[in-house]
Amino acid sequence: MAHLTLEEWFRRVFDLGARTIIPVVHSNAAFPNGNEANYGDGRGEVFGTIFIQGITREIPVKELNTRPPHTIAQRFRDIFDWSRSKHTGFPSPFTGGLPNFHDTNHVGIGDVYGATLVYGQFMDAPSRELFPNRAGPPDEWDVLYWMRAVHDYAVHNGFVGGFPSFHTANYGDARGLVCGVVLFKNAVWRDVPGKEYGINI
Numbered sequence: 001m002a003h004l005t006l007e008e009w010f011r012r013v014f015d016l017g018a019r020t021i022i023p024v025v026h027s028n029a030a031f032p033n034g035n036e037a038n039y040g041d042g043r044g045e046v047f048g049t050i051f052i053q054g055i056t057r058e059i060p061v062k063e064l065n066t067r068p069p070h071t072i073a074q075r076f077r078d079i080f081d082w083s084r085s086k087h088t089g090f091p092s093p094f095t096g097g098l099p100n101f102h103d104t105n106h107v108g109i110g111d112v113y114g115a116t117l118v119y120g121q122f123m124d125a126p127s128r129e130l131f132p133n134r135a136g137p138p139d140e141w142d143v144l145y146w147m148r149a150v151h152d153y154a155v156h157n158g159f160v161g162g163f164p165s166f167h168t169a170n171y172g173d174a175r176g177l178v179c180g181v182v183l184f185k186n187a188v189w190r191d192v193p194g195k196e197y198g199i200n201i
Contacts, residue, residue: 004199006072006143006144007072007101008101009032009197010031010032010099010100010101011100011101011102012197012198013030013031013032013047013049013197014029014030014031014100014101014102014114014116016030016049016192016196016197017029017030017031017049017051017052018030018056020051022051022188024188025051025052025053025186025187025188026053027051027052027053027187027188028053028054028056029051029052029053029054029056029100029116030049030050030051030052031049031050031052031098031116031147031163032047032048032049032050032144032147033048033049033050033147033148033151033161033189034048034143034144034145034146034147034148034151035047035048035148035151036048037191039191043191043193044193044194044195045193045194045199046191046192046193046194047191047192047193047194047197048151048189048190048191048192049189049190049191049192050151050160050161050162050163050184050187050188050189051187051188051189051190052116052118052120052184052186052187053118053119053186054097054116054117054118055090055094055116055117055118056100056114056115056116056117057097057114057115057116057117058104058106058112058113058114058115059079059082059112059113059114059115060109060110060111060112061110061111061112061113062110062111063082064078064079064081064082064113065077065078065081065082066078068111071140071141072099072140072141072143073140073141073143073146073166074140074166075099075113076098076099076163076164076165076166077165077166077167079097079098079099079113079115080096080097080098080165080166080167080180080182082097082115083095083096083097083115083117083118084096092119094117094118094119095118095119095120095121095122095182096117096118096120096122096163096165096182097115097116097117097118098115098116098118098163098182099113099114099115099116100114100115100116101113101114102114118182118184120162120182120183120184120186121159121182121183121184121185122165122180122181122182122183123180123181123183124169124175124178124179124180124181125150125153125178125179125180125181126175126176126177126178127168127176127177127178127179128176128177129153130149130150130153130179130181131149136177137168137177137179140166146164146166147163147164149164150162150163150164150181150183153181154181154183154184157183158185159183159184159185159187160184160185160186160187160188160189161183161184161187161189162181162182162183162184163181163182164179164180164181164182165179165180165181165182166179166180167179167180168180
């Protein structure tokens with residue numbers, strides 16, 4: 001990720017997804033899975049990227065559950081909640097949503113957050129399965145750790161990838177603490193060279 005902030009990283013990944021159409025999944029968006037590697041094959045550093053089909057929306061900040069300033073994890077939670085409750089003009093509620101960090105301000109509306117609304121599969125993943133090497137979830141600020149953990153959980157359970165909602169709960173059953181995740185089968189995972197994101201490593 002080099003010198004980029006997380007917000008800029010998510011923007012660049014989304015932008016690549018928006019201009020890279022993968023016909024098999026009709027993709028028009030993307031998000032990072034948090035993994036990076038160098039396989040020594042001449043591509044240099046590559047970054048795990050999940051290409052999906054989604055609906056891009058600008059969400060008025062005043063419609064979210066909490067007020068700014070928002071941490072990245074809180075923005076994930078608020079956009080997830082907004083996406084589950086807003087589906088006017090669509091046949092069914094969205095499974096979830098995630099920020100693309102394209103933010104702006106419109107006269108008469110105020111600040112808006114860019115978001116990708118999606119249809120995938122929502123699951124309450126047991127924390128002990130999501131983070132098998134930890135006593136519990138990591139701090140929320142470690143967003144890429146969460147992204148990697150959800151990706152690994154998704155692949156282990158037959159999905160291509162996924163992202164966290166950053167909601168946690170304990171319903172008093174055998175699962176213990178669970179973490180909300182949105183998983184995808186209709187998606188493509190690619191290792192994208194850093195140069196395609198404007199990163200020279």
